[in-house]
Amino acid sequence: MSTIISAGTHEGGQELRSRSELTAKELFREVGSVLRLSEAEAAKLAEVQTEAPEDQTMIINMGPQHPSTHGVLRLMLELQGETVLRCKPIIGYLHTGMEKTGESLTYMQGGTNVTRMDYLSPLNNELVFSLAVEKLLGIDGDIPERAVWMRMLLSELNRMSSHLLFLATNGMDIGAVSMMLYGWREREEVLRFFQKVTGLRMNHNFIRPGGLAADLPAGWRDDVLDILESLPSRLEEYDILMTGQPIWRERLQGVGAITAREAMALGATGPILRSTGVPWDLRREMPYLRYDDVEFDVVVGEHGDAYDRYAIRFNEIRESMRIVYQILDRMPSGDYRIQNKKVTPPPRARIDESMEALIHHFKIFTEGFKVPEGEVYVGIESPRGEIGCYIVSDGSSTPYRMHMRAPSFVNIQALPHMMRGGLVADAVAVISSVDPVLGEVDR
Amino acid sequence: MSDGVETVEQTVATLHGCPLLDSHGQQVLLVPRESYVSVVKSLLADGYDMCIDLTGVDYLNMPNRTVGADIQPERFEVVVNLLSLTLRQRIRLRVQVPESDAVLPSLFDVHPGTEAHERETYDMFGIFFDGHPDMTRILMPEDWDGHPLRKDYDQGSIPVQFKGSNS
Amino acid sequence: MGLAQNVLDDGLGGIEHNFVTARIEDLVKWARSRSSWGASFGLACCAIEMMGTGASHYDISRFGMEVFRASPRQADIMIVAGRVSQKMAPVLRQVYDQMMEPKWVISMGVCASSGGMFNNYAIVQGVDQIVPVDVYAPGCPPTPETLIHAIETLHQLIEDGEIMRRREISGAGAGVELSPEVHATSPVVIGSK
Numbered sequence: 001m002s003t004i005i006s007a008g009t010h011e012g013g014q015e016l017r018s019r020s021e022l023t024a025k026e027l028f029r030e031v032g033s034v035l036r037l038s039e040a041e042a043a044k045l046a047e048v049q050t051e052a053p054e055d056q057t058m059i060i061n062m063g064p065q066h067p068s069t070h071g072v073l074r075l076m077l078e079l080q081g082e083t084v085l086r087c088k089p090i091i092g093y094l095h096t097g098m099e100k101t102g103e104s105l106t107y108m109q110g111g112t113n114v115t116r117m118d119y120l121s122p123l124n125n126e127l128v129f130s131l132a133v134e135k136l137l138g139i140d141g142d143i144p145e146r147a148v149w150m151r152m153l154l155s156e157l158n159r160m161s162s163h164l165l166f167l168a169t170n171g172m173d174i175g176a177v178s179m180m181l182y183g184w185r186e187r188e189e190v191l192r193f194f195q196k197v198t199g200l201r202m203n204h205n206f207i208r209p210g211g212l213a214a215d216l217p218a219g220w221r222d223d224v225l226d227i228l229e230s231l232p233s234r235l236e237e238y239d240i241l242m243t244g245q246p247i248w249r250e251r252l253q254g255v256g257a258i259t260a261r262e263a264m265a266l267g268a269t270g271p272i273l274r275s276t277g278v279p280w281d282l283r284r285e286m287p288y289l290r291y292d293d294v295e296f297d298v299v300v301g302e303h304g305d306a307y308d309r310y311a312i313r314f315n316e317i318r319e320s321m322r323i324v325y326q327i328l329d330r331m332p333s334g335d336y337r338i339q340n341k342k343v344t345p346p347p348r349a350r351i352d353e354s355m356e357a358l359i360h361h362f363k364i365f366t367e368g369f370k371v372p373e374g375e376v377y378v379g380i381e382s383p384r385g386e387i388g389c390y391i392v393s394d395g396s397s398t399p400y401r402m403h404m405r406a407p408s409f410v411n412i413q414a415l416p417h418m419m420r421g422g423l424v425a426d427a428v429a430v431i432s433s434v435d436p437v438l439g440e441v442d443r
Numbered sequence: 444m445s446d447g448v449e450t451v452e453q454t455v456a457t458l459h460g461c462p463l464l465d466s467h468g469q470q471v472l473l474v475p476r477e478s479y480v481s482v483v484k485s486l487l488a489d490g491y492d493m494c495i496d497l498t499g500v501d502y503l504n505m506p507n508r509t510v511g512a513d514i515q516p517e518r519f520e521v522v523v524n525l526l527s528l529t530l531r532q533r534i535r536l537r538v539q540v541p542e543s544d545a546v547l548p549s550l551f552d553v554h555p556g557t558e559a560h561e562r563e564t565y566d567m568f569g570i571f572f573d574g575h576p577d578m579t580r581i582l583m584p585e586d587w588d589g590h591p592l593r594k595d596y597d598q599g600s601i602p603v604q605f606k607g608s609n610s
Numbered sequence: 611m612g613l614a615q616n617v618l619d620d621g622l623g624g625i626e627h628n629f630v631t632a633r634i635e636d637l638v639k640w641a642r643s644r645s646s647w648g649a650s651f652g653l654a655c656c657a658i659e660m661m662g663t664g665a666s667h668y669d670i671s672r673f674g675m676e677v678f679r680a681s682p683r684q685a686d687i688m689i690v691a692g693r694v695s696q697k698m699a700p701v702l703r704q705v706y707d708q709m710m711e712p713k714w715v716i717s718m719g720v721c722a723s724s725g726g727m728f729n730n731y732a733i734v735q736g737v738d739q740i741v742p743v744d745v746y747a748p749g750c751p752p753t754p755e756t757l758i759h760a761i762e763t764l765h766q767l768i769e770d771g772e773i774m775r776r777r778e779i780s781g782a783g784a785g786v787e788l789s790p791e792v793h794a795t796s797p798v799v800i801g802s803k
Contacts, residue, residue, distance in 0.1 A: 092581055095582040096654075112727065119655035185665065185666055202658060266556040267493055278528065374466060377469065377535060390522065394504070394505050405495060405496040409563075413555075
């Protein structure tokens with residue numbers, strides 16, 4: 001029996017039987033956590049007026065419009081009293097046809113489309129799209145250092161703002177409504193910085209193939225330092241407000257537990273996988289940008305429950321702050337985008353002077369640059385897990401097929417297994433701990 | 444060239460009996476439909492224990508493409524991305540699916556996490572996955588007609604009075 | 611001015627300095643505009659900005675909208691924040707129908723107003739194809755300031771009674787009797803001035 005993975009827990013190393021020896025049925029604790037009922041059948045059930053015996057299970061709907069702030073997720077819950085037996089997440093209420101739209105937008109415009117998928121960490125979406133396009137173009141090794149470090153800076157700040165929003169919504173879902181206001185207060189600081197740099201608070205379209213859209217403005221170091229200096233004391237406050245508090249612990253510890261084998265079988269990545277004890281973080285294991293050059297810890301949990309996921313995200317804010325401090329020290333000077341005539345538009349000032357520059361600019365922005373034929377997949381670590389971009393190019397200026405592997409789409413598959421046997425109130429806590437963003441689930 | 448002396452080695456590597464290519468530094472395995480599930484199982488035993496992504500591509504508008512290594516290109520392709528946590532490597536499988544018989548065995552028993560991906564591929568392309576526990580639409584309404592990501596499915600834009608618009 | 615003393619002694623003679631009069635309709639409109647509660651219909655990115663508007667920095671509690679009621683029965687304004695997909699459209703209509711009169715709709719963001727950048731099969735091209743919209747707020751997403759401007763415009767329309775007048779003409783609304791002025795107004799687009 002070969003050991004494939006050794007998960008470190010506080011009871012010592014746990015050796016997992018290799019997955020190839022198990023079938024799907026054995027991989028789950030109880031058979032049938034997922035309610036396999038189509039929506040049409042469920043609707044018909046609702047109309048049947050029979051005399052229900054006392055112990056009959058009830059199938060109710062949660063969503064798509066519900067006050068939990070995770071968007072339009074609909075859950076069909078099969079309840080026995082207050083206990084959730086089986087559950088089926090029904091998605092598609094936010095399906096925007098982004099992959100189809102992506103086929104008609106040029107590579108320069110692709111960022112605007114892709115950035116609206118995971119709207120809580122838009123820069124990560126743009127980053128993975130740009131990395132994929134750059135790989136196809138063959139320029140991924142030539143991106144200037146400053147552009148790479150700027151991308152890291154923005155990506156980490158985005159991770160911080162996304163996790164702060166997680167703290168806010170998690171707090172609100174559990175009941176600590178004041179956390180909602182505090183989380184948003186911190187997020188505003190980061191969003192203000194983003195507005196200064198990119199021009200927009202959200203959905204920036206700033207990280208583009210070849211580099212970034214513009215350079216960092218003067219005084220950016222002071223702004224980032226202001227954010228970083230105000231955060232630690234506030235994080236301490238949130239620690240006191242939530243982490244040690246008995247109600248918080250009661251509501252989250254042991255809720256929505258999932259094992260490492262289950263998480264890997266379901267394809268869950270990000271905080272869910274790390275909460276089960278598997279120390280898998282793409283920034284550390286398969287580094288992109290310059291993550292192998294900065295020091296940070298990968299936060300790993302033990303029990304795989306909602307409390308671990310909360311603690312992981314909380315501490316990831318601190319780790320991101322560490323990374324940003326290092327970036328502040330080491331940000332190189334240089335160009336913010338590659339000077340490749342094919343990809344980079346000319347500087348705006350030159351457009352007035354030179355006809356060639358004008359034509360060049362025009363061609364890049366209307367027709368778009370052509371990308372050689374090929375296909376590529378790039379995956380990075382977004383706050384929710386592994387986000388990947390699979391692009392097939394046919395040599396023209398628009399992608400032939402653009403597919404995003406959204407982490408929340410896959411993480412939602414873990415919901416029924418986490419909710420099984422819990423109470424309905426725990427269902428809210430579980431959804432909140434998975435932290436799905438329906439924009440990327442439905443694309 | 445079939446002369447008796449082997450002067451040039453066959454440059455196409457194989458893995459589990461399927462041609463292995465390199466695409467921008469990434470491993471791509473071209474898998475025939477018949478051995479699809481067994482290859483995935485062998486890869487699982489090799490250490491590729493996470494199925495990260497499963498999606499489809501419709502090559503209707505690229506009829507003269509070459510897949511490589513004498514594989515017959517079909518209209519649809521299902522692309523599976525596997526990840527090995529121990530080897531820190533990805534591998535991509537490309538399976539050709541003909542339009543006339545758009546059925547593929549499901550990977551649900553090997554990788555339960557493909558459930559949602561396969562439903563999405565069915566919804567968007569019409570590729571049916573045999574052995575999937577719940578083969579219904581996931582993104583579009585259940586009674587929707589057509590498979591949106593196919594190339595012969597219109598984008599469905601409303602006409603806009605703007606010259607440069609993509610619609 | 612003086613204090614309102616000896617009101618009973620003054621009797622009707624003191625009516626000029628002891629009483630303030632107004633029309634009930636004005637008071638009702640004044641109260642309605644300042645205490646409207648929103649139905650939470652946050653769909654996508656605009657929902658995040660809507661939550662940001664409700665947070666402490668851009669506080670809309672100062673305009674009376676601190677609570678976003680989950681139940682449509684208790685809400686006045688439905689802020690459609692985000693793109694409405696084909697699957698979501700019937701749900702949207704159902705929630706709108708469940709709201710009690712008087713009710714108003716703000717279409718937040720370009721996706722709700724016109725389909726936005728997603729001109730394709732999956733998105734309803736403008737939520738006004740499903741529900742009647744009173745105020746459109748453009749932006750992708752609109753910053754909280756834009757949303758506050760939209761809300762304040764709506765509040766002004768409520769307070770002026772202009773909206774009720776339109777409802778009266780079209781036959782819908784709470785059936786409040788108002789002066790029969792006819793305004794051929796169309797919903798106000800922010801930024802058109």
